[in-house]
Amino acid sequence: MKLMPIKIIILSLFLLVFKVDNAQDTTYTRQCVAQLSSEAFHGRGFVKKGDKIAANFIVNELKKWGAKPIGASYFQNFNIDINTITKAKVSIDGKAQVLGEDYLVYAASSSLKGKYQLYQPVKFSVKSFFEKSHNKEVFVFDTIHYKSPDLIEKYESLNKTGMMGKVPAIIEVRSSRLIQTQRTYELKYPVLQFAGDRWDSTATEITIDVKNKFIPNYTTQNVIAYIEGEIDSFYVFTAHYDHLGRVGQDAYFPGANDNASGVATILTLAKMWAESGKKPKYNIAFMLFSAEEAGLLGSEYYVSHPLFSLEKIKFLFNLDMVGTGVEGLSVVNGKEHAKASELIESINAKDSLFSDVRIGKGSANSDHYYFHDKGVPAVFLFTRGGPQFYHDIFDKNATLPLNKVQEIIRLLNLFMEDYE
Ligand SMILES: [Zn+2]
CATH class of the missing domain: 3.50.30.30 (Glucose Oxidase; domain 1)
Structure with missing residues (x-):
């Protein structure tokens, strides 16, 4: 088919607008990943209190997007031996x-x-x-x-x-x-x-x-915030912000994919809701956990000290390592939730978001686990393909594609619209 000149103009305008919108949100996600994985955050571990630097950064961002604390503070402190x-x-x-x-x-x-x-x-x-x-x-x-x-x-x-x-x-x-x-x-x-x-x-x-x-009894913290909806039950989005820290002056673990990517995606979701000016139908909670790498300690603590009844959680998405995606998306624990998984697959098919969606069985490999253990409907999303750096000094912002953030956010928003 040959394009008529007027159609070319309309199409170019459309592409331009589309591109600018996308570019803007990707820019913010990229900025968050760049900050979180920078040396100033010390690998978001417990040498030089990298965890606290990261937690403060996240709270500042959530405040910008109008997300409120549940109770008096954005921080939920707990102690770990490390x-x-x-x-x-x-x-x-x-x-x-x-x-x-x-x-x-x-x-x-x-x-x-x-x-x-x-x-x-x-x-x-x-x-x-x-x-x-x-x-x-x-x-x-x-x-x-x-x-x-x-x-x-x-x-x-x-x-x-x-x-x-x-x-x-x-x-x-x-x-x-x-x-x-x-x-x-x-x-x-x-x-x-x-x-x-x-x-x-x-x-x-x-x-x-x-x-x-x-360090016995080191005080670290989860960061919890929410946007109020019309109905008093919650969609919950979780991601761990901690990583492997640093070894003295000699090396640090940037953790760009694991899991600056998940945190940045959640912050981008909060930003989009703020900019939409809309009130969501249900409350949306953002939970950024610490001490995941030490054994899911932050989410385990939260589940035994919840800030609202766990029964009020309509559905929970845990994002951990979502900075890639050319080979598709995996839904850990999806087999436990057939209805939700079917919805994820149908949204994906309709909107052509990922080339492949793999619905997997349960595993205690990230922060969805203790929620699932208490009967909360929860899945864990991660993306596949691209650079394979994992728990090493090479998991850097510079090599992280971050090419499917828009698709993940679209999937999450459409899921909230359609899930019953
Ligand atoms: Zn990890």
């Missing part, structure tokens, strides 16, 4: 290792400073291990270069029972992917995790300076 790593300097055979690229310090590690021989057993047996002292040797548990089945089998139980405390430190050489965590306890020794392709299996000596600080 182990933090405040320093990490490691050399192998005199060569300095790069934190985040060559190795990570396991989150439950404790402090150690000194020079040690490496104990890399080709064959391992518990009996021979205890026949001599290993207090001057760092134990190398290497599943890549030495595939000793006995060692692999024994390692987890040795580690759990603290028998590994017979050595000053442990090096784990695992697959090529380094994945950081948060831990609420400290071991008696540090554990260094090396990427398989970065580890020299002939190395003999390590110089190590790792410091931890275990």
Whole structure:
């Protein structure tokens, strides 16, 4: 078909308006992700109180969009025990290792400073291990270069029972992917995790300076706000804002996809409601949780200290890692809610939002879990495809596509219109 000139003008105008609208909202989402994942937020962990910097930022944004606290404060404080790593300097055979690229310090590690021989057993047996002292040797548990089945089998139980405390430190050489965590306890020794392709299996000596600080009863906070609707029950949108923090001055975990993306999407949703000037039919609550990475602690605390009856929740969407999407959208726990999942699929089909929607079964892998456990209808959305950075120093704003935020928001808004 050939376009007539007048049609071209109309179409261009339409495209221009459409583009400007989209660009505006994506710009705001992008700004939020950029801020939350910047070094000034320290990886939104518990070194340098990154969690508090992030929580304050979120409250300021929610205030801008007219979302009100439920009760006296936007903050819901709770206490956690948390182990933090405040320093990490490691050399192998005199060569300095790069934190985040060559190795990570396991989150439950404790402090150690000194020079040690490496104990890399080709064959391992518990009996021979205890026949001599290993207090001057760092134990190398290497599943890549030495595939000793006995060692692999024994390692987890040795580690759990603290028998590994017979050595000053442990090096784990695992697959090529380094994945950081948060831990609420400290071991008696540090554990260094090396990427398989970065580890020299002939190395003999390590110089190590790792410091931890275990903080019992650290006060962190959830951020809760809402927009009042006409009917006193709630659509709830949750996302965790915490991430893996930083290791001293040496490295931080930006967490752009995990989960600055979810927080920024919720803030964008709040902004769109504010700018629409409309009152929603139902209340809309925004819950931004802390300490998800340490074991869903913020949402667990909320569910046992809810700010309104959990029975008033009509439906809950948890957004965690929604900054990609070329391969589609996943709905964790969707199989538990057939009616809601059918609606999600039909909205998606009608509006061509995602190339693929996968309705999955339940899993305790994000903040929807404790709500579901208490009988609240809840699903967890994440997007698929694009960069695969996960729990590492590379999950940055610069490489996050954020290309499906508009589609997610449209899906959520249409769901609220149509769900009964
Ligand atoms: Zn995570």
